Amino acid sequence: MSTKYLEISQVSKVFGNTAVVQGFDLNVSRGEFVTVIGHSGCGKSTVLSMVAGLTHSSAGAIILGGKELREPGPDRGVVFQAPNLFPWMSALQNVQLGVEQAQPRKSRREHAQVAAHYLELVGLGDCLHKKPAALSAGMRQRVGLARAFALDPKLLLLDEPFGMLDSLTRMELQDVLIELWSQNDKSALMITHDVDEALLLSDRVVMMTSGPRAHVGEILRVQLPRPRVRKAVLEDPSYYVMRERIIGFLESQAHRPAPAAEAVSVSPEPTVVPAPPTGRAGCEQVAS
Amino acid sequence: MQEKNFGQRAFDNVVLPMLGVGMVIVLWAIVSATLAPALPGPWKTWQVSKLYVLSPFDKRGELDQGILRFTWYSLVRVAKGYSLALLIGTPLGLLLGMSQAFTRSFDPIIQILRPVSPLAWLPLGLVLFQKPEPAGIFTIAMCSMWPTVLNTALGVRSIPQDYINVARVLQLSRSKRLLKITLPAALPYMFTGFRLSLGIAWLVIVAAEMLTGAPGVGGFLWQEYNSLIYEHLILCIATIGIVGFVLDRLMSLVENKLKVA
Structure with a gap:
């Protein structure tokens, strides 16, 4: 096993009187893709936000490359659930903004070149000068991906990056993400509530218990060979075993007696139909 | 439909x-x-005002000039006071929007100064500057800056948390954050403030000119009142109204353009 790059140890986050996350432990190795899955409102995003440095943890430590994290930094690229582009800037300018900050020594032209390069990688080479309003939701999130990758961070943090997209666009962007990630060999920590997305992308799937006091419930190692192609992944018999296991865990969390009102907001009966080996039926089942 | x-x-x-x-x-x-x-009735008003309307740029004497010439003097005066208001008001609003401590310190005083009438500011301006012209400009600035201050502050406070998070994640420097994020995000609000400020600046001009006797629409109005030519009061009122309306339209054109962008 390679060296631990990101260490999250015994991290808690308290809002008011409620401990949303308590005793969260997770290590991410260099080059590893880890997905955190759990029900809505369980505190997944809070964990990510703490790793990003946007929120401080109430207890515990987050260590990245040997140093404790308190603030956001250039070593982490964040892709938010909404693309959060600045509407008064073109796609290129949006990406360039981060590049300028990450590589202050380069000239303006080089910044633009780097930004354009990453926009081409995400398939937006023709839309460099379009404003976000002129782009579709999927295209905007591509810009969001380009903006994060263009910083050339060692760790990518993705907070349900495709949660707001329709399933076709989502699959397209998952492929774009696989492509980008495998070229750059970065560590990645992604939050999702989509079981299939988690299995397709990650080396390990971390299942979180429902909040409050959410922590790591189970960890599943995804042994599917890389590079992964969606079709091959879906035809692998072990895929459905793993899928069952994750859904089983999430179901048990949904039926767990809720310690607080917040945890009840989860849909009570996610029907678990063993997905047929062909096609993508059931893609949306667990997406809450 | x-x-x-x-x-x-x-x-x-x-x-x-x-x-x-x-x-x-x-x-x-x-x-x-x-x-x-x-x-005075409409017809009589027209008869008496005809000369001022039909040759609007004539100058027959210091206080006997075409109506548009007077309007021009007033507009220049308003432009000076209004520019001053924006120059002071915008940074003040930005500070208020960005700093809680600043807001707590200065918001009460702003709320107290805001409702003060131009008629109250003008004498103070005269005391301060000893001359009517800067006193008038001071009055216009003091009265018209508040909507700019308050709307700019509101615009800065209304910047979505998402934008702020992006700025933090990208580690933008303070100056870059201000120029690239805060200002553009607050601009539509700021322009609403600018428009309201311009309306007030124009409203104040009459008071400023009446008390200082400076040539302009307001000065002309006061002088004609003293000369008992009441038809000209109506001419002045109509002119002030029309100019104010046109200014507001022009500003809202710019404002709408910004909202689309």
């Missing part, structure tokens, strides 16, 4: 407003002929 044809639109946008104006003029004529004999 069905698209209105040309005739209907012409009726809505031209005929109806003209009908309204016509009715007010008729009412004015009736009132001046019956209830208020001191009020």
